[in-house]
Amino acid sequence: MATTRRAAKQAASPSNSKTEPMASAAASTAAPRNSPFIPTPIERLFLAVFPVVLVFGTVYSVLSPETRAARYDPVSQSHSQDPTAAPSYFAQKSNVFNVFFVKRGWAWITGAFAAFVFTHPSTAVAPRRLRASLRWVAVTSLWFFVTQWCFGPPIIDRGFRWTGGRCEFANREVEMGDTSIGEMVTSMACKAAGGKWKGGHDISGHVFLLTLGTAFLMQEVGWPILRWSGWLTEERSVVMSDGALKSAHVEAQEPVGQGAGRPPLGLGGNFALGVMGLNVWMLLMTAIYFHTWFEKFTGLLTATTAFYIVYILPRFVPGIRQIIGLPGI
Known part of the structure; x- marks a missing residue:
């Protein structure tokens, strides 16, 4: 009986030895999916x-050196717009x-x-x-x-206003007593009226x-x-x-x-x-x-x-x- 059991185990072992490497190989080749997030x-x-x-x-x-030496204007977010002073075209x-x-x-x-x-x-x-x-x-x-x-x-423009920015008065409007330009809420309207959009992020x-x-x-x-x-x-x-x-x-x-x-x-x-x-x-x-x-x-x-x-x-x-x-x- 003992001999029969050992023979049965030996007969079964080759198939197990073949199956296990195949399973491990499949597991190793199955790459994890990328996160959808x-x-x-x-x-x-x-x-x-x-x-x-x-x-x-x-x-x-x-x-x-050219860029560092050029004057930078924080209002226009750019260097000098004079072609002779600009650091590059x-x-x-x-x-x-x-x-x-x-x-x-x-x-x-x-x-x-x-x-x-x-x-x-x-x-x-x-x-x-x-x-x-x-x-x-x-x-x-x-x-x-x-x-x-x-x-x-x-x-x-909302972010600019929320961080303290506003439209700085233009000289002409100030002289005429019109201060409403300071309350303009878009940069386009401010610049069209002759003001400067400054003070915020x-x-x-x-x-x-x-x-x-x-x-x-x-x-x-x-x-x-x-x-x-x-x-x-x-x-x-x-x-x-x-x-x-x-x-x-x-x-x-x-x-x-x-x-x-x-x-x-x-x-x-x-x-x-x-x-x-x-x-x-x-x-x-x-x-x-x-x-x-x-x-x-x-x-x-x-x-x-x-x-x-x-x-x-x-x-x-x-x-x-x-x-x-x-x-x-």
Whole structure:
């Protein structure tokens, strides 16, 4: 009987020895999913461009003899606008890139988005284009509330007033006895009336615009191309309606790699890439020549918050994701 039991164990042991390594190998190859509450590793890599550019530009402005020697006006958040005294062509607000690109920044960003979404084969599915358009509406609304109007003054101007800022009287109005200019609540109205917007904390609108617009295009162009070309299967995780954590791939309408072997960017993608590149360059110029470090930091923080609301929040709130979806899905 004892011999029979030993034979049975020996017969069983080979299969166990084969099964256990297979199980352990499967366990070792099953990588844990990325958290849906934070950007994925590849997203963090690209988002790191913004703080790196701002830090580099701020340090450069301190170390550069030309920039350090130029007079800085805290009211206009810039160096001298006299072309003979400005430390660089890009330090002048009248430079062609600032006037025709940054000042019309959201129009360029919108044009790049539309050129990609409505021409690239990765977004040819109608529901995908509709959801991409809804995300554009969401991001544009946040940009509008921060910089243009938010049931009254925009958030940037409200923050300026809340931190003690006001419109300094213009000489002409003071001489005429009109002191109402001091109570104006928007920087645009103040400057149009000849006053100076000073005394409070001014969130950098340029940093906000350039950061949010570039991050928006990174998402709307990057993820569709990565999945369509097959360069990346999927890193994003989503929380399902039942609370389960799954790969975002489960909600995809098409498999990964449909465009493998074909030119990945296309005309729309190249245009968007050019706009993103110019955005980053002008962000660097802003970091070097305009605003204090804290104004740039709050501009970056405000843009990051808007990005999180539109692109990270839907990953763990299924109700929002069902409406605006995820790029490339």
